[in-house]
Amino acid sequence: MAKQLITPSNPSEKEVITLEHSLRMLNYSEILEVLQQNKFNISESIRKKRDLEKVLSKAFQNRILPEQVYIALRERAFNPELNVSDGFYLAFSYQLRKLNQEYLERLILEANEALNENQDNYKAEIKLLNFSNQSGKLLFTRKQEKFAYDRSSMFSTKFSEEQKVLVEINFSKKIVYFQTSNLAKFRNIRTVVQDFLSVVTNIDKLKLFPPRMTQQLSFTLTKDGLSATNYGDINSNTIKLLDLFLEINNHASKFSEFECVDITLDHEDSEKNNTKAKIDTQAFGGGDLLGTPAVNKLILEGRIIYKINFKIVYNETQSNGLFKKHTILAGIENHNKEYLRIYMNNSDLALKRVVNKAYQELNNVFIEHFSAHELRNEENLKKILGLR
Known part of the structure; x- marks a missing residue:
């Protein structure tokens, strides 16, 4: 039996x-x-x-x-979303000396002791899961006592809230990735990561900030060489994002056939309005929105891209050396006062493994692109905006 x-x-x-x-x-x-x-x-x-x-x-x-x-x-x-294809990015400005795993483990031990001895807001536990190429993957746990009031009994109860998030800190590129789709978890663990880096760097109240996506287009000389066109009106944050989109579609990555299907920009009178102007494919009959006259006009006027959803083809290398194409819906949120977020949507369990691999590749493309001090696709970017 x-x-x-x-x-x-x-x-x-x-x-x-x-x-x-x-x-x-x-x-x-x-x-x-x-x-x-x-x-x-x-x-x-x-x-x-x-x-x-x-x-x-x-x-x-x-x-x-x-x-x-x-x-x-x-x-x-x-507990932590170990396989989520979603996450938030922050950056810091302090350059640590070159680390090895033994030294990082010692810093983590010191930080665990310091965080739990020197403040009463929460208890923390930090574990190193992996370290290579000056990048550490750590499990951050935050424990905090909270209270809840029961109106029927008219008594309060005390409970312990525990939150865990996988965090990847690239110490050489000075960028932090939080692997979670939960905004509240991200905000709570962000505090622990800031405190951890304050201990590690010995900088009181070190601050994390959104990745500084700022870049300017170089000026263009006229044919006679006597004058030049300056593109200073285009928002530098938008320029860097557009360059990232072109980098995702670059032949060197495993992605192709980038198609912007939805884009949200700041309001034209954003100092007086909280609303955002949203453009989607329905207004233009479908197709890639980047490069369309309406979107180009707004970008050239200095509008900021807040959010973009796009289709992308992930070219998976199979064991026989051939490629298998997977169309994936992804997005980027550019919340330039709090975070940058990159996510992939997937409701098909059969594709979860593939989407996780594709997301890791997208994560790698972004981190490498963020650390570049120059635009990588400037000529193509100018062509898309109609400047060539």
Whole structure:
């Protein structure tokens, strides 16, 4: 008789509540992914998330849902997004001396002690997961005691909130990547990373800031060489972003067929209005928006690109040396007062592995491009804007 995996005892009320909370935190695709990873099958007829939540809660209470699935769902809901194709970028200005893994581990040990001894706002734990080429991948954990008031009992309860985020710090290029899609987690862990770097650099209250995407186009001489055209009206942040888009589509990367499908720019009277002017493909009948007269006009007037969504083809190299093309929808948010965010959208579990590889490649392209002091695609950029 086959051995049936069951929980050794009935789950407690707290465990049931925690499972239901975990299921609320996750979307339908994320729940299915955890179930597939743990080889727990459900009926194909369950198509709605609410129905899936009810089935799993009942299965857990009846000792049908294995404990390892409960733990996996809990970990996925409340712990780091290890496979998320989304993240936020910040930068810092201090140049550390060249590091090795042993020295970095010593700095992390000192930072753990200092952060937990010298302030009472939160408790922190920092672990080094990997270090190579002056870039460290670290797991940052922030623990904080919080209170909740129950109106029915008229008493408060105290609980501990724990947040974890994978953070990659490139010490030579002075850029920090937070692997999360959760803005609140990013903001909370950002504080811990700032405090960590303050300890490491011995700089009191070191600040992280959005990557400085600033670059100017060089002037163009007239044919007679007697005068030149200056492009100072074009926003320097927008120029750097446009150069990045062209770099993504560069033959040296694994991407091709870049197509901007949606773009948001600042309002023409942004000092007086909080609204943004949004252009999408519906207004222009589809196709790539970059290079269209309407978008070019706004860019040449000095408008700032806040957000762009684009289709991109990722050329995956297979074991036989041939390429397999995958069309992926991605986006960049240029929140120049707080962060720069790059994400890839994916609801197809079968493509998760490919999307994660594509996102890592996109992440590499951005970091290399950010560290470049000169535009890499200036001539093509001028052609797109109609300046050639």
